[in-house]
Each structure stands twice: as C-alpha cells, then as structure tokens.
Amino acid sequence: MRALGVVPKTRRRRNEALLGYALVLPALVVFSVFTFYPFARNFKLALYVTPPYPNLPSRYVGLHQVAQVLTSSSFLTSFETTLLFSVMVVPAGLLLGLALAVAAHRKLRGIAIYQTIFSSTVVTSIAVTAVIFGTLMNPVVGLLPWLGITTTPPLLENPTWALPCIAVLTVWQGIGLSFIIMSAGLQSVPDELLEASRVDGASAWTTFFRITVPLLSPIIFFALVVATITAFQSFGQIDLLTGTNSAFLHTNVLTYNIYQTLLVGAGNPGKAAILSIALFVATMLLTLVQIRLLERRVHYAR
Amino acid sequence: MPAENEARRSHRRRQRRKWVSYLLLTVGAFIVLFPIYMTIVNSLLPADLIARRPPSLFPFHPEWSTYATAWSKGHLGIYLRNSAIETAIITVGQLTTAILSAYAFAFLDFPGKRVIFIVFLSTMMIPFEVTLVTNLSTISRLGWYNTFQGLTVPFLATGFGTFLLRQAFLQIPRDLREAASLDGYGNLRFMARVAVPLARPTVAALGVFSFLGAWNQYLWPLVVTGDNNAIRTVQIGLKQLQATQINQIDVTLAGTLIATAPMLILLIIFQKQLIRGLTAGAVK
Known part of the structure; x- marks a missing residue:
C-alpha cells in the first residue's frame, strides 16, 4: 500500500499534462475557429469565382483569378497607397512619441499633467479622431477657411491631399500609444546613466543620441514593428472620410479594398480572399525585413 | 573664482534646459489638445456661429442642447x-x-x-x-x-x-x-x-x-x-x-x-x- 497522500510520479505528471491542455484549450479553440481556419480557407476561396448574381454556385478557376487580381491596377494602386500611407504615418508617429516621452521624462513641476495629455489620444478611437479632423478639414467650418485659404476641390475630396490629410489624423491618434510605449521604455533606462552623461558635460543632443537612443533601441524597434502593422491595417478613418470615393481619391488602402470587394455590391469572396492573402504576405515580409535589417543594430542590455 | 563660475554656468545651463523642456512640452500639449479643444467649442456653438469667420474660439453662449x-x-x-x-x-x-x-x-x-x-x-x-x-x-x-x-x-x-x-x-x-x-x-x-x-x-x-x-x-x-x-x-x-x-x-x-x-x-x-x-x- 502507498503512503497516504502520495500520488505516484507518473500519475502526477499525467495530471499536470492534462491540466496544461485544459488551460490552453479555450484560447486554442478560439484561434482555430476564428484565426487559423479562416486564414487557411482564403487559399481555397482564392481559386473560386463567385458569379455576380445571388444563389449561383461558385466556379473553380484555379490560379487564373489569383494572377488576374495580383496584376490588376486596383490591387497595385491600393498596395502602393498602403505603402505610401505607412511611410507618411510610421516615422512621424515614432519620432513624435519619442520626442514627447523624452521631454516628459524629467522631474519638472506639473509633469504628470503633460503625461496625461500626451497619452490621452489612446482613448480617442479612430472613428472619433476621423470625425474631429473631418471637421477641422471641412471646407466651410475647418481650419483652412480660417486662414483664408481655399482649396478646390476641398482637402478631403482632393486626390492630392486626401491621403496626407488622413495620415495627419492617424499620426495624431497614434501619439498616445507611441508616447506610452516610449515612456515605459525610458523608465527602464537607468537614471544614473543619463545623470552621469550630463555631469560629464555632454550636451542634450549627445546624451540623446549616444545614451538614450541606443538604450531604447529594443523599445523603438518594438514600436516600429507595431506601428507598421497598425498602419497596414488602417480602415476606419478611410471608411469615414473618403468612403466609396477612395479609389478616385487615392486612399484605397488594402483593407478598404478588401472590405469593398467583399461587401459592396454583389460581393466577391474569392477576390477578397486573394487580397487578404496579399495583405498577410505584405505584413509578414515587412516585419521580417525589419527584423533582419534592424535587429542587429538593436542594443540589448542582457 | 573658476569653480564658482563653473557652478554658475552649469546652473544657468540647467535653467535653460528646463525652459526648453517646458517649451517642447507645451508645443506637444498644444498639438494634442487643439483638435479636442476645437471639438468642444464647436459642439457648444449655435450652428450659425460655427461657420462664422473669423471663428469663435470660446463658446460665450454655450448651447448644451x-x-x-x-x-x-x-x-x-x-x-x-x-x-x-x-x-x-x-x-x-x-x-x-x-x-x-x-x-x-x-x-x-x-x-x-x-x-x-x-x-x-x-x-x-x-x-x-x-x-x-x-x-x-x-x-x-x-x-x-x-x-x-x-x-x-x-x-x-x-x-x-x-x-x-x-x-x-x-x-x-x-x-x-x-x-x-x-x-x-x-x-x-x-x-x-x-x-x-x-x-x-x-x-x-x-x-x-x-x-x-x-x-x-x-x-x-x-x-x-x-x-x-x-x-x-x-x-x-x-x-x-x-x-x-x-x-x-x-x-x-x-x-x-x-x-x-x-x-x-x-x-x-x-x-x-x-x-x-x-x-x-x-x-x-
């Protein structure tokens, strides 16, 4: 007979394993149904054409449709727009967040108020931001008529200016998160290092570029990857501000293109699936490129 | 005395840095707050005043309705x-x-x-x-x-x-x-x-x-x-x-x-x- 209360080792192991599976199961079910299955199904849908009339069966066309979509000007322009948009949004957002975080990382009177102000844009959703800036860019009540400037057509109906305008509000909305991430990073930079550099007579610029930036590089890198992925998925501001005119206004980013292809008019799941795969591949490649090119330069303390 | 001079200079530099910081902070706060402020003002203005030029920067007769x-x-x-x-x-x-x-x-x-x-x-x-x-x-x-x-x-x-x-x-x-x-x-x-x-x-x-x-x-x-x-x-x-x-x-x-x-x-x-x-x- 075994001593009371002592469970044999093998059984304890088995129980531990069973508990482990049970604990990861809920998340795994959600991922399987709503992430992996739909992700994989894109590759099947891509090979089928849905006729533009309801209740007709979809038809297998193989890779023909893939080639057709990937060479279409609609896809190529929206891909280009997405890239251009990211270039406008990502560096500006990171720089602003970093600058504000460094400025607010000081023991000055009233600093807590500034910190609250800078992080506050995390609570203004993209819909709220779009409405706020839509008003500021309005041709009648906006800022430009204040300054006596009139643009024809108005900013948000102007193929040249619509995308930069949307980029401006996207950067503004991103300030909060960028600031919070950078501030969190700054807190792990030892104050003594910054102090020592100051005592040694280093100028603010030198301290910033020689001490702060290298020590912050893992965080900056993290923020860059997150910001790029977020920029690639921008949707709400486009839907609210340029909507169905997006193709004409050169604001038809990939996500908006997917949405339109899937839901506007008859809807075309096959084409939308191909665009989704393209979005995934683009996100993935961009992240990998960033990791390969930049991570070597990132300075890890450990 | 050089040491005293040095101390004074470093104090002055620290003061200057502090003002530069405040300047930067205030510019940042303006960028973040201005759109929100205008939203609050415009939400309280009667419709005919929103479009008035030059604009009203303060809602003197707020319309809470x-x-x-x-x-x-x-x-x-x-x-x-x-x-x-x-x-x-x-x-x-x-x-x-x-x-x-x-x-x-x-x-x-x-x-x-x-x-x-x-x-x-x-x-x-x-x-x-x-x-x-x-x-x-x-x-x-x-x-x-x-x-x-x-x-x-x-x-x-x-x-x-x-x-x-x-x-x-x-x-x-x-x-x-x-x-x-x-x-x-x-x-x-x-x-x-x-x-x-x-x-x-x-x-x-x-x-x-x-x-x-x-x-x-x-x-x-x-x-x-x-x-x-x-x-x-x-x-x-x-x-x-x-x-x-x-x-x-x-x-x-x-x-x-x-x-x-x-x-x-x-x-x-x-x-x-x-x-x-x-x-x-x-x-x-």
Missing part, C-alpha cells in the same frame, strides 16, 4: 450600453484565456508545449482583416449575425495577451511554486492566490489594452451588426450620426465627446498601471 440631441436622436444611450457590454465580455474573456494559457506555458509541463506556444505566437502575425471573409460567413452560419456572440466571441483570445502574461509569470521564482505545493496549494489555487496577484501590474495593463481595443473596434462591428440598433456599438453609431446629421456638425461633435468621455475617465484612473504594466512585461 446639442448633447441632448446627440443623445436622443443618435441613440447614444443604447449604443453606449452595447459598447459597454461588448467591451466587458471581450475584456473579461481575453484576461481569462490569457491567464489560463499563460499559466500553463509558464508553470506546467506537457508534451508539445513549445509547439503550442509557437502556434499561439503565430496568431499575432495574422491580422484580423485577413480572416474577415470567412469569419463573416462563419458567424452567419452559426446564426450569430447581429448578436453579442458574433460581436465578441472571435476576440476572446489573443496571442499577445498570453505572451505578455507568460513573461510576467516567468519572473515569479520557481521556489515559490514548490513552497506553495508543500503547503498543499494545487495549481489552480496557486494561480488564483499567488501567480495572478504577483503579476497584477501586467494583468492590469493587459486589461486596459483589451478594454481600449474592444471599445475602439470599428471594422468588425461595422460588418457584423445589422441595421437595427439592437447591438450596434457607439463607434458605428458615430458613423451613422455623421451621415444623418450632416448639417449639424455641432451635434455630431457632441456625440464624439459623449463616446469618448467614459474612456478618458478610465485613462486618468489607470494611467500609472498602463505604463508600469508595460515596463514589467515583455517589452522591458
């Missing part, structure tokens, strides 16, 4: 309630699945653990937009179109949350687990009584992130809620408000402020946790 109009005509009461329910379900769900799975990855041994962990991480590489096509049809096949299940269930687990919490759990000393087990603590009790309380800053930060993310969602609520108001969230309500109140910019702006107020209060309460939790977590 715009808020009442936005509230009643925009159905904001229902939408806010819907958003609150949606956000509560998603936040609680994400925290629960993340705590359970992160605990398994950090404290338990089971065959295939590494592979399953990589599977979890890989979900971060698949943007939700990529799965939109099929998720929409899955939801309608389940009969969940225009229901809270449809709105929330796809978001009840995140790879990011599991990852962040696992990192926090891994910082808990193993000895503590051994000691607790000598005291007769099973895994579930250890998780609830020791691991989660010790990882509280990260749990709080994750909670705030889930909350903000859920509240601010746009694409999914747009496609999965129907035309009736039953479960439409406040973000989509804003789109509707903007479309129907096209001539009443003040009402639309009042609506955006109503939609943002609950979040702003939350931020002011939880700001410290948010930053501290991030520092304690994966991105240290």
Whole structure:
C-alpha cells in the first residue's frame, strides 16, 4: 500500500499534462475557429469565382483569378497607397512619441499633467479622431477657411491631399500609444546613466543620441514593428472620410479594398480572399525585413 | 573664482534646459489638445456661429442642447450600453484565456508545449482583416449575425495577451511554486492566490489594452451588426450620426465627446498601471 497522500510520479505528471491542455484549450479553440481556419480557407476561396448574381454556385478557376487580381491596377494602386500611407504615418508617429516621452521624462513641476495629455489620444478611437479632423478639414467650418485659404476641390475630396490629410489624423491618434510605449521604455533606462552623461558635460543632443537612443533601441524597434502593422491595417478613418470615393481619391488602402470587394455590391469572396492573402504576405515580409535589417543594430542590455 | 563660475554656468545651463523642456512640452500639449479643444467649442456653438469667420474660439453662449440631441436622436444611450457590454465580455474573456494559457506555458509541463506556444505566437502575425471573409460567413452560419456572440466571441483570445502574461509569470521564482505545493496549494489555487496577484501590474495593463481595443473596434462591428440598433456599438453609431446629421456638425461633435468621455475617465484612473504594466512585461 502507498503512503497516504502520495500520488505516484507518473500519475502526477499525467495530471499536470492534462491540466496544461485544459488551460490552453479555450484560447486554442478560439484561434482555430476564428484565426487559423479562416486564414487557411482564403487559399481555397482564392481559386473560386463567385458569379455576380445571388444563389449561383461558385466556379473553380484555379490560379487564373489569383494572377488576374495580383496584376490588376486596383490591387497595385491600393498596395502602393498602403505603402505610401505607412511611410507618411510610421516615422512621424515614432519620432513624435519619442520626442514627447523624452521631454516628459524629467522631474519638472506639473509633469504628470503633460503625461496625461500626451497619452490621452489612446482613448480617442479612430472613428472619433476621423470625425474631429473631418471637421477641422471641412471646407466651410475647418481650419483652412480660417486662414483664408481655399482649396478646390476641398482637402478631403482632393486626390492630392486626401491621403496626407488622413495620415495627419492617424499620426495624431497614434501619439498616445507611441508616447506610452516610449515612456515605459525610458523608465527602464537607468537614471544614473543619463545623470552621469550630463555631469560629464555632454550636451542634450549627445546624451540623446549616444545614451538614450541606443538604450531604447529594443523599445523603438518594438514600436516600429507595431506601428507598421497598425498602419497596414488602417480602415476606419478611410471608411469615414473618403468612403466609396477612395479609389478616385487615392486612399484605397488594402483593407478598404478588401472590405469593398467583399461587401459592396454583389460581393466577391474569392477576390477578397486573394487580397487578404496579399495583405498577410505584405505584413509578414515587412516585419521580417525589419527584423533582419534592424535587429542587429538593436542594443540589448542582457 | 573658476569653480564658482563653473557652478554658475552649469546652473544657468540647467535653467535653460528646463525652459526648453517646458517649451517642447507645451508645443506637444498644444498639438494634442487643439483638435479636442476645437471639438468642444464647436459642439457648444449655435450652428450659425460655427461657420462664422473669423471663428469663435470660446463658446460665450454655450448651447448644451446639442448633447441632448446627440443623445436622443443618435441613440447614444443604447449604443453606449452595447459598447459597454461588448467591451466587458471581450475584456473579461481575453484576461481569462490569457491567464489560463499563460499559466500553463509558464508553470506546467506537457508534451508539445513549445509547439503550442509557437502556434499561439503565430496568431499575432495574422491580422484580423485577413480572416474577415470567412469569419463573416462563419458567424452567419452559426446564426450569430447581429448578436453579442458574433460581436465578441472571435476576440476572446489573443496571442499577445498570453505572451505578455507568460513573461510576467516567468519572473515569479520557481521556489515559490514548490513552497506553495508543500503547503498543499494545487495549481489552480496557486494561480488564483499567488501567480495572478504577483503579476497584477501586467494583468492590469493587459486589461486596459483589451478594454481600449474592444471599445475602439470599428471594422468588425461595422460588418457584423445589422441595421437595427439592437447591438450596434457607439463607434458605428458615430458613423451613422455623421451621415444623418450632416448639417449639424455641432451635434455630431457632441456625440464624439459623449463616446469618448467614459474612456478618458478610465485613462486618468489607470494611467500609472498602463505604463508600469508595460515596463514589467515583455517589452522591458
């Protein structure tokens, strides 16, 4: 007979394993149904054409449709727009967040108020931001008529200016998160290092570029990857501000293109699936490129 | 005396630096606050004053009725309630699945653990937009179109949350687990009584992130809620408000402020946790 209360080792192991599976199961079910299955199904849908009339069966066309979509000007322009948009949004957002975080990382009177102000844009959703800036860019009540400037057509109906305008509000909305991430990073930079550099007579610029930036590089890198992925998925501001005119206004980013292809008019799941795969591949490649090119330069303390 | 000169110069330099800091901070605050300030002003101005040039920079005769109009005509009461329910379900769900799975990855041994962990991480590489096509049809096949299940269930687990919490759990000393087990603590009790309380800053930060993310969602609520108001969230309500109140910019702006107020209060309460939790977590 075994001593009371002592469970044999093998059984304890088995129980531990069973508990482990049970604990990861809920998340795994959600991922399987709503992430992996739909992700994989894109590759099947891509090979089928849905006729533009309801209740007709979809038809297998193989890779023909893939080639057709990937060479279409609609896809190529929206891909280009997405890239251009990211270039406008990502560096500006990171720089602003970093600058504000460094400025607010000081023991000055009233600093807590500034910190609250800078992080506050995390609570203004993209819909709220779009409405706020839509008003500021309005041709009648906006800022430009204040300054006596009139643009024809108005900013948000102007193929040249619509995308930069949307980029401006996207950067503004991103300030909060960028600031919070950078501030969190700054807190792990030892104050003594910054102090020592100051005592040694280093100028603010030198301290910033020689001490702060290298020590912050893992965080900056993290923020860059997150910001790029977020920029690639921008949707709400486009839907609210340029909507169905997006193709004409050169604001038809990939996500908006997917949405339109899937839901506007008859809807075309096959084409939308191909665009989704393209979005995934683009996100993935961009992240990998960033990791390969930049991570070597990132300075890890450990 | 040179030393005294040196001291004076360094003092002057420090003073100058302080002013440069304040200048920078104030410019930043202006960039952030100006759009919000103009929104508040415009939401309170009578319609004929909004378009006046030069503009009014202060609402001397505020018209609070715009808020009442936005509230009643925009159905904001229902939408806010819907958003609150949606956000509560998603936040609680994400925290629960993340705590359970992160605990398994950090404290338990089971065959295939590494592979399953990589599977979890890989979900971060698949943007939700990529799965939109099929998720929409899955939801309608389940009969969940225009229901809270449809709105929330796809978001009840995140790879990011599991990852962040696992990192926090891994910082808990193993000895503590051994000691607790000598005291007769099973895994579930250890998780609830020791691991989660010790990882509280990260749990709080994750909670705030889930909350903000859920509240601010746009694409999914747009496609999965129907035309009736039953479960439409406040973000989509804003789109509707903007479309129907096209001539009443003040009402639309009042609506955006109503939609943002609950979040702003939350931020002011939880700001410290948010930053501290991030520092304690994966991105240290």
